[in-house]
Amino acid sequence: MAPTYTMAGGKGPNSYSQHSTYQRALLEVAKEKISEAISTKLEINSASNRFNIADFGCSTGPNTFLAVQNIIDAVGQKYRKETQKNPDDNIEFQVLFNDHSNNDFNTLFQTLPPTKGYFVAGVPGSFFGRVLPRDSLHVGHCSYSLHWLSQIPKGIADPNSPAWNKDIHCTGFSEEVAEAYLDQFKIDMGSFLKARGEELVSGGLLFLLGSCVPDGVKMSETMKGMLLDHLGNCLNDVAKEGLINQEELDSFNFPIYPAHVAEFKSVIEDNGCFTIEAFEKISHANEEFPLDPEFLATSNKVTFGGVIESRFGKEAMERTNELYEKKCPEILPELANAKSGMQFFIMLRRN
Amino acid sequence: MAPTYTMAGGKGPNSYSQHSTYQRALLEVAKEKISEAISTKLEINSASNRFNIADFGCSTGPNTFLAVQNIIDAVGQKYRKETQKNPDDNIEFQVLFNDHSNNDFNTLFQTLPPTKGYFVAGVPGSFFGRVLPRDSLHVGHCSYSLHWLSQIPKGIADPNSPAWNKDIHCTGFSEEVAEAYLDQFKIDMGSFLKARGEELVSGGLLFLLGSCVPDGVKMSETMKGMLLDHLGNCLNDVAKEGLINQEELDSFNFPIYPAHVAEFKSVIEDNGCFTIEAFEKISHANEEFPLDPEFLATSNKVTFGGVIESRFGKEAMERTNELYEKKCPEILPELANAKSGMQFFIMLRRN
Incomplete structure (x- = not known):
């Protein structure tokens, strides 16, 4: 069984659904790009009254509702313009919300927008494999999920391997480690594209x-x-205090790999099913996290707390988070001088 | 908002999933009937590689998995016989598991059969309305759900109405009460058939x-x-002990109505979208509940405990169940002489 990673469920103050404003800001900026893309690049089959949209890695909302509504509105506008007919009377939208089977679908279903104009289906399963029937999907969406790998790359957690990584992620400073992470990314992203190409x-x-x-x-x-x-x-620090076993920590890695632009493009080209219609850097107000220790600590907890807790226990997770916030001011100058990361907007068209 | 009724979630000893053997026995007997019906009455479009099956009122499993697998196996057999081709290589099955949005879909998704040969989607929403796109469904299934009404019938809970029901269900001995229940059944079953007719x-x-x-x-x-x-x-009795308010109890009713055969047929005929291919009484080993107080009490708790708890509190529910088991022996002779109920198997074909 591959390990799976889901965001903190429920609706409480430490839930993902309450702490996804950063991702939402990206969606707001992407909204216009998506509308324009649908307006110019999507061919609507006006003979069919059915239109299926999937969000892969939907988590528990509310961002996923915003994302799919953007798409539905854009498709509706295009339909109205092309056919002079009211999309509400003619198209039936079905939205497929996909995430791991241990995602909190109950919360997702219980917080659906009350006035949604679409049929809802929750689709459990890893998006690295097929989750939908062949040729059944018109528009797919995947936001802030593709940096999660399906598993810890080979050798990374093995002290006897040249790719052994004492850091908890791929810092980029060890060639062997970076190669192992990239290899896994190629496999996973390749699987993702193969599955979507069929769907x-x-x-x-x-x-x-x-x-x-x-x-x-x-x-x-x-x-x-x-x-x-x-x-x-x-x-x-928490390991030194004794709450975490140091050896276990030395073998601990997050299965995340934010790829480089060229790496991303290369996997898409290797797959061959898609035309890259856009691969852009997008900017938004919250582009980098605000330099606020409390915000950063909560963000960290919501995103990574679950994995840390399941590996090292609740006490260690809580203590880590406490230190994270306390020591955060020390790194603020360094953060302020960081090189820019990149928020990507990619649009692929199925050939 | 209409009230919604779901079975006890989770996988524990008092969960619905552990106490649905009675319903399962019915499914076992229905299996053969369903296979035969699919073999003789279903027209398979061999040009399409997609086949969608929905279970309406699926609850949390495992019965729903058994039910849909029966259908898939039967469709596969028919396909193989008619086309001489292997269905596994040619048909993609998608199973749509429908229940109220407060059903425990998390448990459903986490207990899916590991080797299932179909795509899964959970569809939240009342089956008294549309939950799937038009013309998207090939076979629908609904087991042990249609006796639940969408709401308490009009007047039933009102001490000033001639239809006021001091009993907790429609015993059949008051004409006004029976009429109110039947009216609601006609509305609900009519809505169910209208929605399925479109899907x-x-x-x-x-x-x-x-x-x-x-x-x-x-x-x-x-x-x-x-x-x-x-x-x-x-x-x-629990009201007399003071744990339940007597007035509240006098207005309490279960929104369930197991209709009479003629009533069922009449609603189907009024809808007009379907041909009744079969309306049969089916018999199985567990046709009537075993006369065992412990079994009966647990069955009662799993099915009705949730509604009682949400209305009168946990303590009252537990006390009621205690009395239910304790006093059960008193009614065993009466139960042994009960008139036969009826387990129905209905097959409708969309015109």
Whole structure:
């Protein structure tokens, strides 16, 4: 069984659904790009009254509702313009919300927008494999999910391997480690594209949003990389205090890899099913995290707390987070001088 | 908002998933009937590689998995026979598991059969309305759900109405009460059929299984009716003990109505979208509940405990259940002489 990673469920103050404003800001900026893309690049089959949209890695909302509504509105506008008919009377939208089977779908279903104009289906399963029937999807969307790998790369957690990584993520400073992470990314992203290629109808669009790293920049030169290094340092402090076993920590890695632009493009080209219609850097107001220790600590907890807790226990997780916030001011000057990361907007068209 | 009723979630000893053996026995007997029906009545479009199956009122499993697998196996066999081709290589099945949005879909998704040969989607929403796109469904299934009404019938809970019901269900002995229940059943079953009529493709099949009452028999003359009367008596005892407010109890009703055969047929005919291919009484080993107080009490708790708890609190629910089991032996002779209820197997074909 591959490990799976889901965001903190429920609706409480420490839930993902309450702490996804950063991702939402990206969606707001992407909204216009998506509308324009649908207006110019999507071919609507006016003979069919059905239109299926999927959000891969939807988590528990509310961002996923915003994302799919953007798409539905854009498709409706285009339909109205092309056919002079009211889309509400003619198209039935079905939205497929996909995430791991241990995602909190109950919360997702119980917080659906009350006035939604679409049929809802929750689709459990890893998006690295097929989750939908062949040729059944018109528009796919995947936001802030593709940096999660399906598993810890080979050798990374093995002290006897040249790829052994004492850091908790791919900092970019060890060639062997970076290669192992990249190899896994190629496998996973390749699997993702293969599955989507089978699910999407010809001419269908796939929107990918998230974080990557500009070519030539190392992860730990960016703010997000520095914050992961900070988390690693705090985990080490907690190990010294005795709440975490040091050896276990030395073998601990997050299965995340924000790829470089060229790496991303190369996997898409290797797949061969898609035309890259757009691969852009997008900017938004919250482009880098605000330099506020409390915000950063909560963000960290919501995103990584679950994995840390399941590996090292609740007490260690809570202590780590306490240190994370307490020591955060020490790294603020470094964060302020970080190299820019990159938020990507990718639009692929199924050939 | 209409009230919604879901079975006890989770996987624990008091969960629905552990106490649905009775319903399962019915499914086992229905299996053969469904296979035969699919073999003789279903037209397979061999040009399409997609086949969609929905289970309406799926609850949390495992019965729903058994039910849909029966259907998939039967469709596969028919396909193989008609086309001489292997269905595994040619048909993609998608199974749509439908229930209220407060159903425990998390448990459903986490207990899916590991080797299932179909795509999974959970569809939240009341089956009294549309939950799937038009013409998107090939076979629908609904087992042990259609006796639940969408709401308490009009007047039933109002002490000033001629239809006021001091019993907790429709015993059949008051004409006004029975009429109010039947009116609500007609509305709900009508809505169910209208929605399914739009969702099913022409030629698609709808299998309905569950409990009804033979014409001429009153609910409280059957074992299930007697058990509900027993539950009502126990609730009254608990009210006398002070844990339940008597007035509240006098207005309390379960929104369930196992219709009479003629009533069921009449609603189907009024809808007009379907041909009744079968409307049969089916028999199985567990046709009537075993006369075992512990079994009966647990069954009662799993099915009705949630509604009682949400209305009168956990303590009252537990006390009621305690009395239910303790006093059960008193009614065993009566149960042993009950008139037969009826387990129905209905097959409808979309015109």
